[in-house]
Amino acid sequence: MKRPKLKRGDFVEIDWLDAATHEDGGWMSEEDFIESPPGMPVKTVGIYIAKTKNRNIPCYRIVGNRHSSQECTVRVVNCIDIPVGCMERIRKLR
Secondary structure: OOOOOOOOOOEEEEEEEEOOOOOOOOOOOHHHHHHOOOOEEEEEEEEEEEEEEEOOEEEEEEEOEEEEOOOOOEEEEOOEEEEHHHEEEEEEEO
């Protein structure tokens, strides 16, 4: 997967696979489990903050919003770390 060059504050859209419980979490045949699609597809749109390591796993740090106060403190909300290995596509938005 080709990753665009990002800087803090860029708006991004990331398609990635999140961990998920298969079916309803109840009993299923091993064969059905093996044949079921892995993970749960997720699309996250937000503001790129940084690439970091969370528990030694490379991650992109994304937030839903940033706000600067009069005290020059930048505050963020809806923070998420997305593991790089789970990403399927990254698109820089304008």
